[in-house]
Structures are given as structure tokens and as C-alpha cells.
Amino acid sequence: MKILFVLSNLYVEGNGLSVSARRTIKALRDAGQDVRVLSGANPKPGGPEPEYKLERFIFPIVQPIIDHNGFCFAKSDPKIIEEAVRWADVVHVEEYFPLQHRTIMVAKRLGKPITATYHLHPENITYQLGMPWRWLNKMLLKYWKSSIYDYVDWIQCPTENVYDRLMRYHIGANFRVISNGVVPEPCIRPLTPPDNYLDENRPLDVIYIGRFSVEKDQPTLLEAMRYSRFNKRIRLHFAGQGPRLKCYKREAAQLMKEGVLKYEPVFQFHSHEELRDLAAHADLAIHCATIEVEGLSIMEAMQQGVVPVIAVGRHTGTSQFALDRRSKFPCQNPEALAGRIDYWLSHPKERWEMGLRYAESMKQYDIKESVKQLIDMFEQACKGHQVQNAK
Helix, strand or coil, X not given: CEEEEECCCCCCCCCHHHHHHHHHHHHHHHCCCEEEEEEECCCCCCCCCCCEEECEECCCCCHHHHHHCCCCEECCCHHHHHHHHHHCCEEEECCCCHHHHHHHHHHHHCCCCEEEECCCCHHHHHCCCCCCCHHHHHHHHHHHHHHCHHHCCEEEECCHHHHHHHHCCCCCCEEEECCCCECCCCCCCCXXXXXXXXXXXXXXXEEEECCCCHHHCHHHHHHXXXXXXXXXXXXXXXXXXXXCHHHHHHHHHHHHHCCCCCCCCEEECCCXXXXXXXXXXXXXXXECCCEECCCHHHHHHHHCCXXXXXXXXXXXXXXXXXXXXXXXXXXXXXXXXXXXXXXXXHCHHHHHHHHHXXXXXXXXXXXXXXXXXXXXXXXXXXHXXXXXXXX
């Protein structure tokens, strides 16, 4: 099957959507599918390029903000779009911007089936622009419906939370709940804890993996330290990069100045291998995001046997991966988060055993299984068009 992936840029570093797309494309190719990409050029000179390469689109005035948040947009070249769509058996869009709309219009004219993955909430965009207004988010989602979803045959919903949200908008497409999946990796955390695990004097490593941006809400974890009875033993590790780094460092410094924390929080960008090691040796992994389609970073951490504590909110789907309520807390509630942290840190033996259960639970989200379901979705889209054409 010839599958065309359409996205603004496949190669941007630090952008979760691009990372997920690269993994999915590789897994589809490994499964024997013929995949090509319609995308902007690789911003890294000498790196891989898409089969159908578009020029970069520069926004006046706000481009520095876009760059700072890890996004990159492409110009819509009609000739290149038409060439790409003519090649494909099925067109798969990863975003909901003008490039995708114009590609969909060409696909409809040429009678090609169209599928999509819901990767972004409107809030992922409006929060970055400092406009987190509910009316604007509703308006943007309605625009996506009229310009993208009303033309799509099937939509991949990575979580039940996404499925529920789209159902409220009465979209005519077929829905499939399919996780984006994690690349299977062995859990390097040992079956038994190290000798110093029960030492009451050792620091307790609590990690947060995610971009330093408004919707990831790292401040809730920092504020939770004021309520935790383990705050003098907790060593916070914030792994990532992003526009709010300096702000969060100031908040962490204030906690140190007030004597809330004994260990200075660490802010650092890590390689994939370093993140795996960090998770395998951590005592807890926290995920406070208020806006999150799925949350692959915490899923990868759970692969390494660390117990998570995950925010539950209206537009975050990550909490579906929690195995029980002890790993959930209400969004933006630092006192509740501190209570969950204190519970798990008070029960080290149970925490170790539960961490290994979390590692086991992630096996069902193997990207190979996700790709099997995606291929079935693509085939269903193609069959549906064949039936329509036969009529």
C-alpha cells in the first residue's frame, strides 16, 4: 500500500508530533508498507529529506515564538502536492493547517481516501500564544472540523479522551482509538531493589520528562513540594527544553531560598538513552500536563519500571495509563499531588513492585501493534472508497 504522510515538518527536534510521526513511518516501512512524506525541508543541513519537499513558511512577527516552541511550517506548492497525492493509495494528514487542507482538496478531486491522526488540541497552540480562551479553542476546533475532519474517512484517536472530545462535535468520519505506541525496549530496572533502597538518608529522585511549556504545568510539581513531608529528601529532575525554562528555574530557586527543598532541582535536556537511565533509577515520575493528547514521554518512563503520578483533566488523556487511583491526581492541584507523592514514597517495597507492573503494562502499547491497527484503518479507508466508486 502506498501511504502519503502529510505534515509541516518531519524533522524538527523536540517536537513530540514529529518524533511520533518518524517512529510511526519507520514502523510502517518495517512492516512492508511503502511510505512517502510530503513535508517541509529538513532544517538540519545534510540530514534526510522528505520525498516531496516543500519550502519553509515564515510567519511575520510571531516566527520567533513559533521557533521557540519547536514548530516549523511549510509552504503549499500546488505542483508538489498534486504529484504526491497522485502517487498515493491513501493520504494521511498529521496536522490541521493550510497545507493539510490544500492536500485534502487535491485528494478529494482525485478520489483518494483520506485518514488523519489527532495529534494536537487547539489549546496546544493557543496556550503558546498566550491566548488560552475557551471560546477561541472551540472556534479553532470547529474550523478544523469544517476544513479537515469533514473530508476525512477515518481518524486515529490516540486515547479515549480524544475520542470523547471529537464525538461531541458530531464529526462524520469513522473513529479508531489507536495509541501512537512506544518503541519496545527492555526494562533495565532490576527485579530486586539496590541495597540502599530503604536507606532513609538517601535522596529520593522524582522526575518530570516534558517540554518546559505552559500546558505541561511543571509549576504544580514545584508547588507540591511545599506540601510534601518528603521535601527535604526529594531531588527533582526536570528533563526537557522549552520557552519556560528560565521561569521554572526561578521558581525552583525560590523554593531553595525558602528552605523548602534541600537538593537543588536539576533542569537538563537528555538523549533518549539518558532518559531511559534516568527513569530506570527514579523513585517516581510525575506528569502534570493540563493539555495532552497521549503523553509518550511518561509511557517510555513507565517502560523502565517507575511508578507514575499523572494529572487527570478535561483535555489530557494520559491518566488512562494509570493502573489505579493512587497514580492519579486532579489537574493543577499541588496538595493532591503531594499526597500521592507522599503515599508512594512512604511505601518503598510496594512502589518497587508496582513499578515492575507498570513496565509490564506498557507492552500492550508496542508500536508494532499500533501499526497493525493503522494498516487496517488505511485498508478500510481504501475499501470504503472502492465501494463508493462502484456505486
